[in-house]
Amino acid sequence: MKKVSFALNGIVQHWEVADGETLLASLRREGYFGVKFGGCEKGECGACTVLLDGKPVNSCSLLTVQVEGCHVQTIEGMGEHPDQGWKKTAGLHPIQQALVESGAIQCGYCTPAFALAAKALLEKNPNPSEEEVREAIAGILCRCTGYLKPVQAILKAASILRGEVDEQDWIEDTGVPLPVDWPSGADQSPAPAGDFGSPEKLVLTRRKVFMPRMFITPEVRQKTLSRVGKPELKVDAIKLVQGKPAFAADMEKRGMLIAKVLHSPVAHARIKHIDLSKARALPGVAAVLCYKDIPRVVYSTAGQSDPIPGPLDTFSLDSKVRFVGDRVAFVAAETEEIAEQALNLIEVEYEPLPAILDARDAMKPNAPIIHDEPEYVNFGESNPQRNLAAQIHIDIGDVEKGFEEADRIYEAEYVVPKVQQAHIEPHVVVTYWDEDDRLVIRTSTQVPFHVRRILAPVLGLPVKRIRVIKPRIGGGFGGKQEVLIEDVAAHLTIATGRPVLYEYTREEEFIAARSRHPMRIRMKTGVKMDGTITANEMRVLSDTGAYGCHGLTVTGNTGHKSMALYVGDGPYRKSPNIRFYADVVYTNTPPAGAYRGYGVPQGFWPVERHMERISRDLGLDPIAFRLKNAIREGELHPFSTAWSEGREPRPEIIQTVGLEECVRQGKAVIGWDQKFGNPEWHVVAGKPYLRRGIGVALVMQGTAIPYLDMGGASIKMNDDGSFNLLVGATDLGTGSDTVLAQMAAEVLGVPVDDIIVYSSDTDFTPFDKGAYASSTTYISGAAVVKAAEDVAEKIKKRAARMIKEQHPSVQVSPEDILLEDRKAIAPGGEYVTLAQVALNALHHTDQEQIMGIGSYYSPVSPPPFAAQFAEVTVDVETGQITVDRLVMAVDSGVIVNPVTASGQIEGGMTQALGYAVCEEMVYDQYGRAREKDLVDYHIFRANEMPKLETVFVQTYEPSHPFGVKAVAEIPMDGVAPAVGNAVLDACGADVFENPITPERLWRALKEKQSVADHH
Amino acid sequence: MKPAPFEYYAPTSVEEALATLQSLGYDGKVLAGGQSLIPAMNFRMARPAALVDLNKVKELFYIKPTSDGGLAIGTMTRDSVVEKDPLVSERFPIVPYVVKHIAHPQIRNRGTFGGAIAHADPAAQIPALSVALQARFLVRKQGGERWVNAEDFFMGPFMTVLEPEEMLAEVVLPPMAKGSGASYQQVSRQKGGYAQAAVISVVVVDENKRCKDVRVVLFSVGETPILSQTARKILVGNVPTAEAIAEVAEKISKDEVDPGTDIHGTAEYRRHLVKVLVRRGLTEAFERAK
Structure with missing residues (x-):
């Protein structure tokens, strides 16, 4: 131990630390939870950034003893809530303020790092260029935003700090959060040919908010809404920008143990012998568990509704390991060091079994059987004897007849990789027994209610003795739609009686978390010479890895969404011929699971690459060809009568299709007509080895799972006329708490500020199936509206009575009351305030708690549609691709919050861009992961980004009270094929496998050259 | 951990x-x-x-001009200081350009010029830069010191001539000759990613545009930075034609580099990149030479 003295946020500290302790560990131990753990401990993610003598550094790569005599700054020293009862403070730092107002905060996990890096930059350079801002934050990885809004925020903060906006204007007497005003003309008229001018900067009353472009259909324009459709501040932004201890691991519990897991070093083996005695004997070790120590309960880790639409094939611990990274034993110890040491003392003898590492080998006759356990529970067509986790056969129409009627048939095979969600907050959970001997699970999850239901039998507890708390989540993207590590901590808490923290490292994220299913996809499409598609077939080999979890549903969606888009034209439009067959197989690799897009990006890479190739071969305009065959308003979703996530399918008519308008808007923004087919645009002056290209992809997704997904909400009124909104819906950084509050505020006639949102806690909030399937705004939103309407009705009844009492001459019935401006107003203008109503209800007359509940499930899943465009520059000598620009015009129905929604689009496009050009997970011949960190697995940094542009084409979806459709997943679908098509446009090279790495493109170019030479 | x-x-x-x-x-x-x-x-x-x-050894943090027009850089000088130092950009414009490619700002705010050299990562920029610029290293130990040329310093991946009791104290960059030009070329999956192949080229031409000296240093394609001998043999004494440069690039990629196949790329592709990057680098360096 050494003594170290240094200044922390201006206050001198004298700490005693171990020589080897990093500053990150010391700060978090001392309660500075604004410094975040990104799991890497090698300076790659930047979540742990602090300022050391004014400069940003990674606190994971700095020993605490090294800061002797230095100045350290963390987010805790930057700014605070201005209004703390009788105490007023200086408030938030202008940088924090700008991050809040610009919508730069999604999950908020990296926000403290951005704020600190921005502070360091602006103190040195008060007038930075955008490029300088991007460079300054290039060391901080963000998986949510696509960096656009953080960059805008920092530029805005710079302008504020330069005094270009009156500082006084920033602080309104209502305190924080500031209610944002919005422009009355935020909507844009239809795109003129050419450019929009500069519509992004809209001057608000006093502040600027960067708004996405909007195209608003007349149906939407008719609706006059006061809260829905406005760029309200994110309801959790203020706490996140201060780095408050809002995340699962930001807590202290007396006696809390640290958990670690021994992961299998081999791909497939039986555990012949395991000896835990040495590990257990190590001082400081509280428990070591292997399969012999806990009950053997078969389950599925997939966070889905009951019954799980997939096989039950998983155990908390088993006598067999099925992939490198599979679980062998759990340890809980007083410190991380001791836990690590204990892992090394566990002696295991493995009996190796032959492993399947390539999905193509899984169903070969003599393939080893990965799941031979007798407890295995089949679902649907699963067959463990054949390593088949699921099988899908869908035939719509008469596909063979369709092929016979075609003039040409196009066939090709496409390959999509396994990729990581790479949320910056790793999987993390804390478990403990509460004073009622109920097990509390505080976990970073998208599915708190599924966690409770699924784990109850695994832990031997009834559901009623488990409470799951979902705090703020540092990103999930599907990775946390999995009951992945909660059982580890829970078993250890049961074994020891003590609180347990289990936090994945980044390496564990790569070897032992979930990922996107890699697939091989064969397309076969019949087309007439005029471009009419007569039949379309997709055959998929999908690799679920060692466990079946989401295998069926992910792969089902691959076809259900991507193969529904092109029904064909003419007679085929009414009776399309579509085939979708899939085998979902087990291999000895880490399981795939849910990842934003949920199988659909895997489908659109082949479909949209294939459509491009067909249109070019037939000499047809690629966009006209697509629109000719694409599904239209009022038509039946072709898959709706064929398949529904393992449940009974029911017909669905698609009510809103904004696809043509998306194409029109997107083309105008990217300048398609000036660039496509224009040879001059395709070359770069002075650089003969560079070529430019432009590409498009049309896509569709779904909105929730019909007849299944349910969300609940409850609202209660407080003495002052504010409301608690309790939702089971799970905001994982998306902003769903905010849009749900906006909908409640709209119905109740109050500012969003008056809605106190809480999500989610299985003890306090109503059920919600969780954050997945693009459903929260639609499903949980409708539930909130129902609950709010319930409350509004009670308010109006009482208000009518109160108004009559005050104005005996006035005749007013509850239906005529309008809720607006925190008042209940009669048609004649007489009103009572909501605070008066609340006091009356709670204290004065005929007392009652005004509250309402609502829940909702949907008979339909209205698809959002989009046109995604990419512009690339290709180096034909090296194969290096630079994506210069991504444009997405999307029909997500009515947009509840343009700032948070555009944040979803920008962040989604950025993740999808990684899928397009640089991200992939590969395994060696022993099944060991090649990529185990964010250095080798490169995700986009702020200084590598293309220009990102969003256009919302707002249709009005009649099945929802505010006309919304989904927004969060669809941006994942079209980027890769649009980039692939742009690469083809640039250099003529067809790449069938993504990501299009420089080497892959170089090989495609060589291939093209050798074909050309051959002719 | x-x-x-x-x-x-x-x-x-x-x-x-x-x-x-x-x-x-x-x-x-x-x-x-x-x-x-x-x-x-x-x-x-x-x-x-x-x-x-060494972070508390103040005397190791400096950038000093040398009287001959070069620079002496204290071993603990942070990368971000080198990157932004006006004297460095004036005397060695290639240096900040290359240093910018190292990881990202947090890393450059802590990482040091001398530390990167002593660490000898075969994929790192600064060791290659020091070879390309003919740097000399002051190596000190208690009661003694010696000078080592950059070319002789790197023994293998993460291996140098430093003895356990020795410390790299100073890096001296001799002045760029009149008629010098330099270029840096790399290919990675994305800008900030790991370089699959990279080359630093420094050339000197006389007033007749004849090549007086050429130093082509490759990295990420072998165990240490590789200083090409071929480039010298073919180009020194001649006006560098496109054909000659292409020949150099071809020969280097065939004979002088030893790339491995790893997760970032195959050996075959890296050899190809070497050819392209050497050609582009030399062309650019000769264009810049004045």
Whole structure:
């Protein structure tokens, strides 16, 4: 131990630390939870950034003893809530303020790092260029935003700090959060040919908010809404920008143990012998568990509704390991060091079994059987004897007849990789027994209610003795739609009686978390010479890895969404011929699971690459060809009568299709007509080895799972006329708490500020199936509206009575009351305030708690549609691709919050861009992961980004009270094929496998050259 | 993970540091910026018995002009300082351009010029840069010192001629000759990613545009930075034609590099990149030479 003295946020500290302790560990131990753990401990993610003598550094790569005599700054020293009862403070730092107002905060996990890096930059350079801002934050990885809004925020903060906006204007007497005003003309008229001018900067009353472009259909324009459709501040932004201890691991519990897991070093083996005695004997070790120590309960880790639409094939611990990274034993110890040491003392003898590492080998006759356990529970067509986790056969129409009627048939095979969600907050959970001997699970999850239901039998507890708390989540993207590590901590808490923290490292994220299913996809499409598609077939080999979890549903969606888009034209439009067959197989690799897009990006890479190739071969305009065959308003979703996530399918008519308008808007923004087919645009002056290209992809997704997904909400009124909104819906950084509050505020006639949102806690909030399937705004939103309407009705009844009492001459019935401006107003203008109503209800007359509940499930899943465009520059000598620009015009129905929604689009496009050009997970011949960190697995940094542009084409979806459709997943679908098509446009090279790495493109170019030479 | 236990020393002078290193012998390890070493210790890939932290040795942080027009850089000078120093950009414009490609700002705020050289990562920029610029290294130990040319310093991946009791104290960059031009070329999956192949080219031409000297240094394609001999043989004394440059590029890619196949690319592709990058680098360096 050494003594170290240094200044922390201006206050001198004298700490005693171990020589080897990093500053990150010391700060978090001392309660500075604004410094975040990104799991890497090698300076790659930047979540742990602090300022050391004014400069940003990674606190994971700095020993605490090294800061002797230095100045350290963390987010805790930057700014605070201005209004703390009788105490007023200086408030938030202008940088924090700008991050809040610009919508730069999604999950908020990296926000403290951005704020600190921005502070360091602006103190040195008060007038930075955008490029300088991007460079300054290039060391901080963000998986949510696509960096656009953080960059805008920092530029805005710079302008504020330069005094270009009156500082006084920033602080309104209502305190924080500031209610944002919005422009009355935020909507844009239809795109003129050419450019929009500069519509992004809209001057608000006093502040600027960067708004996405909007195209608003007349149906939407008719609706006059006061809260829905406005760029309200994110309801959790203020706490996140201060780095408050809002995340699962930001807590202290007396006696809390640290958990670690021994992961299998081999791909497939039986555990012949395991000896835990040495590990257990190590001082400081509280428990070591292997399969012999806990009950053997078969389950599925997939966070889905009951019954799980997939096989039950998983155990908390088993006598067999099925992939490198599979679980062998759990340890809980007083410190991380001791836990690590204990892992090394566990002696295991493995009996190796032959492993399947390539999905193509899984169903070969003599393939080893990965799941031979007798407890295995089949679902649907699963067959463990054949390593088949699921099988899908869908035939719509008469596909063979369709092929016979075609003039040409196009066939090709496409390959999509396994990729990581790479949320910056790793999987993390804390478990403990509460004073009622109920097990509390505080976990970073998208599915708190599924966690409770699924784990109850695994832990031997009834559901009623488990409470799951979902705090703020540092990103999930599907990775946390999995009951992945909660059982580890829970078993250890049961074994020891003590609180347990289990936090994945980044390496564990790569070897032992979930990922996107890699697939091989064969397309076969019949087309007439005029471009009419007569039949379309997709055959998929999908690799679920060692466990079946989401295998069926992910792969089902691959076809259900991507193969529904092109029904064909003419007679085929009414009776399309579509085939979708899939085998979902087990291999000895880490399981795939849910990842934003949920199988659909895997489908659109082949479909949209294939459509491009067909249109070019037939000499047809690629966009006209697509629109000719694409599904239209009022038509039946072709898959709706064929398949529904393992449940009974029911017909669905698609009510809103904004696809043509998306194409029109997107083309105008990217300048398609000036660039496509224009040879001059395709070359770069002075650089003969560079070529430019432009590409498009049309896509569709779904909105929730019909007849299944349910969300609940409850609202209660407080003495002052504010409301608690309790939702089971799970905001994982998306902003769903905010849009749900906006909908409640709209119905109740109050500012969003008056809605106190809480999500989610299985003890306090109503059920919600969780954050997945693009459903929260639609499903949980409708539930909130129902609950709010319930409350509004009670308010109006009482208000009518109160108004009559005050104005005996006035005749007013509850239906005529309008809720607006925190008042209940009669048609004649007489009103009572909501605070008066609340006091009356709670204290004065005929007392009652005004509250309402609502829940909702949907008979339909209205698809959002989009046109995604990419512009690339290709180096034909090296194969290096630079994506210069991504444009997405999307029909997500009515947009509840343009700032948070555009944040979803920008962040989604950025993740999808990684899928397009640089991200992939590969395994060696022993099944060991090649990529185990964010250095080798490169995700986009702020200084590598293309220009990102969003256009919302707002249709009005009649099945929802505010006309919304989904927004969060669809941006994942079209980027890769649009980039692939742009690469083809640039250099003529067809790449069938993504990501299009420089080497892959170089090989495609060589291939093209050798074909050309051959002719 | 957490580092294995170690002794920690934080000397405040070079003498004290050298004395500590002398007494520790093989147990001692110098801690400079720590951007490679501390992560390696976090993962227990490095387990030094003792760390000698140079971050409090103020006399090792400097950039000084030398009278001949070169620079002397103290070993602990941070990458971000080198990147932004006006004297560095004036005398060696290639240096900040290359340094900018190192990781990202947090890393450059801690990482040091000398630390990167002593660490000798075959995929790192600064070792190659030092070879390309004919740097000389002042190596000190208690009671002695020696000068080592950059070319002779790197023995293999993460291996140098430094003895356990020695410390790299200063890097001297001799002045760029009149008629010099330089270029940096790399290919990675994305801008900030790991370089699959990279080349630094420094050329000198006479007033008749004849090549007087050429230093082509490749990295990420072998165990150490590779200084091409072929380039010298073919180009020195001649006006560099496109054909000659192409020939150099071809020969280097065939004979002088030894890329491996790893997760970032195959050997075949990297050889191809070497050919393209050497050609582009030399062309650009000769265009810039004046």
